[in-house]
Amino acid sequence: xxxPRRSGRHALGAGAAYLLLTLPPVRHWLEASMASHMLVQMPxxxxxxMVAVRLLPAGRRRRLRNGFGGPLACLTAATFxxxxxxxxxxxxxxxxxPLAEFAKFVSLPLLVGLPLALAWxxxxxxxxxFVWTNLISMQVFxxxxxxxxxxxxxxxxxxxxxxxxxxxxxxxxxxxxxxWLGALFRGAPASRTEAPMYKTA
Amino acid sequence: xxxxxYLPAPDHGAKTGVLAxxxxxxxxxxxxxxxxxxxxxEQAQMISIGANGFYQLMTVHGAGMVxxxxxxxxxxxxxxxxxxxxxSVRVLVGNLALFVIGVAMVLGSVFVGNFHGAWTFxxxxxxxxxxxxxxxxxxxxxxGMLVIGTGFLLxxxxxxxxxxxxxxxxxxxxxxxxxxGRDDGQAPPPTVVASTMVTIVNLIAxxxxxxxxxxxxxxLYHPEFAIDPLLAKAMIYFFGHVFINATIYMAVIxxxxxxxxxxxxxWKSNKVFLASWTCSTLMVMFIFPHHLLMDxxxxxxxxVMGHVIGYLNTVPILAVTGYGALMIVFRSGIRWDMxxxxxxxxxxxxxxxxxxxxIDGTIRVNYVxxxxxxxxxxxxxxxxLGLVSMVFGxxxxxxxxxxxxxxxxxxxxxxxAYLVGSLGFxxxxxxxxxxxxxxxxxxxxxxxxxxxxxxxxxAVLIIAATLVFVARFIGHLAHAGxxxxxxxxxxxxxxx
Numbered sequence: 001x002x003x004p005r006r007s008g009r010h011a012l013g014a015g016a017a018y019l020l021l022t023l024p025p026v027r028h029w030l031e032a033s034m035a036s037h038m039l040v041q042m043p044x045x046x047x048x049x050m051v052a053v054r055l056l057p058a059g060r061r062r063r064l065r066n067g068f069g070g071p072l073a074c075l076t077a078a079t080f081x082x083x084x085x086x087x088x089x090x091x092x093x094x095x096x097x098p099l100a101e102f103a104k105f106v107s108l109p110l111l112v113g114l115p116l117a118l119a120w121x122x123x124x125x126x127x128x129x130f131v132w133t134n135l136i137s138m139q140v141f142x143x144x145x146x147x148x149x150x151x152x153x154x155x156x157x158x159x160x161x162x163x164x165x166x167x168x169x170x171x172x173x174x175x176x177x178x179x180w181l182g183a184l185f186r187g188a189p190a191s192r193t194e195a196p197m198y199k200t201a
Numbered sequence: 202x203x204x205x206x207y208l209p210a211p212d213h214g215a216k217t218g219v220l221a222x223x224x225x226x227x228x229x230x231x232x233x234x235x236x237x238x239x240x241x242x243e244q245a246q247m248i249s250i251g252a253n254g255f256y257q258l259m260t261v262h263g264a265g266m267v268x269x270x271x272x273x274x275x276x277x278x279x280x281x282x283x284x285x286x287x288x289s290v291r292v293l294v295g296n297l298a299l300f301v302i303g304v305a306m307v308l309g310s311v312f313v314g315n316f317h318g319a320w321t322f323x324x325x326x327x328x329x330x331x332x333x334x335x336x337x338x339x340x341x342x343x344x345g346m347l348v349i350g351t352g353f354l355l356x357x358x359x360x361x362x363x364x365x366x367x368x369x370x371x372x373x374x375x376x377x378x379x380x381x382g383r384d385d386g387q388a389p390p391p392t393v394v395a396s397t398m399v400t401i402v403n404l405i406a407x408x409x410x411x412x413x414x415x416x417x418x419x420x421l422y423h424p425e426f427a428i429d430p431l432l433a434k435a436m437i438y439f440f441g442h443v444f445i446n447a448t449i450y451m452a453v454i455x456x457x458x459x460x461x462x463x464x465x466x467x468w469k470s471n472k473v474f475l476a477s478w479t480c481s482t483l484m485v486m487f488i489f490p491h492h493l494l495m496d497x498x499x500x501x502x503x504x505v506m507g508h509v510i511g512y513l514n515t516v517p518i519l520a521v522t523g524y525g526a527l528m529i530v531f532r533s534g535i536r537w538d539m540x541x542x543x544x545x546x547x548x549x550x551x552x553x554x555x556x557x558x559x560i561d562g563t564i565r566v567n568y569v570x571x572x573x574x575x576x577x578x579x580x581x582x583x584x585x586l587g588l589v590s591m592v593f594g595x596x597x598x599x600x601x602x603x604x605x606x607x608x609x610x611x612x613x614x615x616x617x618a619y620l621v622g623s624l625g626f627x628x629x630x631x632x633x634x635x636x637x638x639x640x641x642x643x644x645x646x647x648x649x650x651x652x653x654x655x656x657x658x659x660a661v662l663i664i665a666a667t668l669v670f671v672a673r674f675i676g677h678l679a680h681a682g683x684x685x686x687x688x689x690x691x692x693x694x695x696x697x
Contacts, residue, residue, distance in 0.1 A: 140408075
């Protein structure tokens with residue numbers, strides 16, 4: 001009975017982390033700058049959705065994935081939902097309108113994290129690699145958009161905050177790429193112990 | 202007496218997907234050669250297609266040759282790598298389908314939309330046509346590039362998957378345990394090492410290429426989102442230079458796999474071989490600044506890096522592969538046929554083609570030579586005599602009906618015509634460069650025209666020889682899928 005107890009602890013931890021993020025002081029602190037809003041609070045909400053999926057039994061995850069319409073449908077849903085929250089107007093709305101803030105706290109775990117985790121586990125290296133490489137190139141692209149924008153894109157944040165986010169996105173893209181390639185250099189732990197398929201003459 | 206004790210792995214026939222790649226390669230190569238001939242005839246004032254027509258052809262010729270070099274290299278890499286790691290036929294075919302769609306978009310942008318901003322689509326030219334082409338034409342061109350890049354990305358990801366499944370990771374597939382530890386003689390075969398290197402550098406190049414293309418597409422419709430032109434140039438050249446470099450690293454697998462079958466001597470992945478591929482994995486990504494040496498606005502360290510690494514990168518793989526090819530053939534008693542001849546020629550083409558780049562990579566030389574025909578002289582030597590020879594060598598090898606089959610006289614004549622034609626053609630470029638003839642000019646001064654005319658005659662010779670190669674490959678297509686021994690047995694070796 002070790003596994004369910006551990007899962008229970010993890011679920012409790014995830015729930016506590018979610019509640020912590022909703023607390024007004026934490027919320028205001030993270031939303032005070034564009035960088036912590038976009039690059040800390042929002043990814044954390046997505047990550048909590050992904051953790052929640054990992055805590056479900058395999059059978060339920062499979063049923064959920066099928067309910068969504070399969071891994072590609074899950075990925076499409078996650079892409080569209082995350083694309084909406086990349087819009088500067090959506091960021092402004094989340095700060096100024098309680099309903100939009102509520103939508104953010106619900107949609108990021110449920111419409112991005114959850115379907116992404118469901119899709120992820122059924123993708124092989126090609127699917128995951130495609131998502132990674134797209135994510136990285138789009139992060140560079142988005143970072144450039146923030147750096148090159150000729151105007152202040154959010155009413156709630158200053159231009160220097162916007163510039164910082166742009167450069168952080170580009171830096172993060174570089175780090176993610178290095179991390180992903182590094183993982184490919186190490187390879188799958190299981191296959192590292194296997195004898196390689198050498199063809200001998 | 203030559204030692205010919207090595208028994209190569211059995212010959213595998215090509216899958217239908219690989220043959221589709223090779224047929225596409227043959228058709229596109231011929232078309233691109235004709236486009237090149239038309240450009241030289243225009244410069245030679247022997248025909249009149251006008252400046253617009255010239256730049257349209259230049260754009261298609263550049264983009265088409267880079268793309269088809271990628272397709273041809275991928276066919277060779279896939280064919281041989283599939284014998285060591287299980288690759289996906291669906292992904293192979295998917296890449297070709299995306300390539301065809303991308304090519305259709307590029308052709309539409311050039312011949313319908315009149316886009317002629319060169320294959321390098323250097324910022325800000327695509328968006329500043331002065332009314333010669335529309336934004337939509339530029340967007341179709343860049344969109345086509347994105348589609349082609351997506352196909353190659355999927356192909357490289359599938360290769361990464363197969364290599365990791367078979368060898369446990371890129372580090373092991375590059376032979377790092379043997380390189381940095383004790384050489385237990387169990388290093389991965391040269392095909393796997395080369396494919397791993399190509400996969401690493403191409404994945405990085407394609408991500409950078411996708412980023413700059415997306416940025417330029419936004420800038421096309423919203424110019425207020427400004428791009429630093431030097432950053433754009435660096436990103437485009439990083440992507441383009443790594444990609445075109447990788448094509449020859451894919452194609453050289455044909456040399457590693459086929460020459461040992463003719464000489465009965467193995468091509469070993471020893472420490473020197475592994476070190477050379479590891480060095481080039483790094484250096485090929487830092488060599489591109491030799492194309493930026495005239496851009497004084499770049500940081501000095503970057504230009505110095507381009508200069509130094511430009512020198513260094515010429516050595517490892519080229520020297521190891523060239524020396525390896527010489528040693529494997531020397532006193533082997535090899536019986537030459539079209540396949541082995543073309544593959545051996547490709548070693549010369551690769552080595553000779555790298556030399557003008559080596560010279561042009563010197564900053565002082567670059568100032569006066571880079572915008573002359575010296576540079577097309579470099580990459581035409583490298584591609585025509587290097588990469589394209591590897592591809593035709595592979596086609597001849599695949600299409601060989603039986604081990605003892607003899608090459609007809611017309612094929613042997615075509616080989617010499619191809620060699621003479623290519624040498625004459627590239628020397629006309631190089632000599633014109635030495636005489637300071639500017640490159641990318643549709644109209645040439647009267648004193649430049651003789652070089653253009655000489656080059657045109659040699660280009661006709663190349664096309665005639667290529668027609669023979671292509672016709673023979675199509676004629677022998679039925680044999681290309683067969684699992685039979687193709688390489689001749691060297692003198693003094695026992696028939697297995």
